[in-house]
Amino acid sequence: MPLLNDLTAAVAAGKRTDTVRLTQELLAAGTGPGTIVEQGLVPGMAIVGEQFKKNEIFVPEMLVAARAMKEALKLLEPLLAAAGIMPKYTVVVGTVQGDLHDIGKNLISMMWRGAGFAVVDLGTNVPPEKYFSAAQEHKAHLVGLSALLTTTMPAMKETVKILKAAGLPNTKIMVGGAPITQAFADDIGADGYAADAGTAVDVAKKLVGEAA
């Protein structure tokens, strides 16, 4: 549908007003909110993730696109809830204890949101217990931990250990952040790692069992 394609392009370009207008037009034309998300917004954010991965766009452009998406979701979420359409997967995300870098964590959250996941963002400086109780409460399929400092890598290790010991059989753990590598992720027993926000979506989908 041309309007859906326009919406995809508007989100990808971060055009907030156009995104909202097109969402309203689609709704007025009778398009279901689920379709608008799946076929309008999600592909838009996928383009953003791809461009970011290739260094064609940068943090500011990503944030602008995320805003456009958020505005559209504000219109759509009540309708989705009313129609009983719930995101299939829930992710809990946060920056580990002692660390306050949050730009990367925010990008990851918005990309996951943009891929149709429900995202519970616990913010920065998150102690292990908080990840655990949020994962339990929201029946999270995935917990995402971010750490940007070598001084907080031990807190990431500790958090993974506690989450694993707590026994949440259906919850996978993903880690990332500037100093984090696949080797470190393996070493601390995390289930997944991604070096950037675009890849994070692919890996998350694989972990929850949805083909990427």
Add this chain to the structure above:
Amino acid sequence: MTSREKVRRALNHQSGPVPVDIGSTGLTSMHVSCVAALRQHYGLPNHPVKVVEPYQMLGEVEDDLARVLGSDCVGMKARGTMFGFKNEDWREWRAPWGQVMLVPKGFGPREDPSGDVYVFPEGDTSVPPSGHMPAGGYFFDAIIRQEPIDEDKLNPADNCEEFKPVDAAEIAHWKAELTRLQGEERAIVGGVGGTGFGDIALVPAAFLKHPKGIRDVSEWYVSLVERRDYVHQIFDFQCEVALKNLETYANTFGDLIDVIVICGTDFGTQSSQFCSPATFADLYAPYYKRVNDWIHAHTKWKTFKHSCGAIRPFMNQFIECGFDILNPVQCSAKDMEAPRLKADFGDRVTFWGGGVDTQRVLPFGTPEEVRAQVTERLRTFSVNGGFVFNTIHNIQARTPVANIVAMVDAIRDFNAGK
């Protein structure tokens, strides 16, 4: 050869012994816990270390320690801090990790039973705190105090509150600093503030009691795209004020200082950048160029630019804007390998950093690994000068003392031809 001569030779791209900077700026120093540990290791007088920069909790590298570490640079101490209180009225404070240190009176702080520590702008506890050290953390982060934004009422002047003409008290402070440093045989590194454009650490304005305008980190990045004119207007105003102030500083400092820190804005992430080269050319380059041109036309100072991360795509632009020195040279980021950087840009810019990887080798490696990497970096970067040894950014808490000592020994041995 004096320390200053060593530094000058390096800055003029002449070969010679590699000069070292440990502790001259808030970007090239170390955490207060490391300072105390090193003092103990070297058997220096055991007294509480001063926190000279409370945001990052950097400790003072006093002359006795600087000598042992072989540092060839000394900094002019700042009068104010990131939180707006002054570096004065020192008193003892026990940090959550048990270390007793000296902090300025304005530091407070407020300590919660949870272990969180809060500091206040200008030390004023009647307004909300502007700095937060989480329990288990080693330094502060700015608390975002963004008022709701009304697009129609956004006024660039609100983001310019911090850019002011220097006052007499400030000048008196710098004069006193110059007197303190009289007869100094190390290179003197100054930094006067106000010349950093869009530094994300400064955007939240932890030093202001009631910051106005755009003070949220994400909102700032969004503004680079959506409100580019607004940002240009801030930078324009800031640049005008900075150029006037530089005139005053040039008259005050003359040729007594060697290097001036201009800007700490980070343009790189671990594997990418915060903007495109086109954005850099439009939004930043014109202001950097004006500041650098003015300094080069009126002083002998070398200008110092700090940017973390993968900044190879900006290297030519930094150089074309007139920066003489680049720090911290994060070789662990994408496309930042030391040999390629040196080969491609080494004759046009001085690398002030890059000496050892602070993301892996220094905190987690063995002393032998540290020694090997330091020696290799010294070999790579020292060819034809253009290199001042410094770790990549400040040495972080929890870094093993044995590794820092291995680094210092490796530099000494290299310079001794061993």
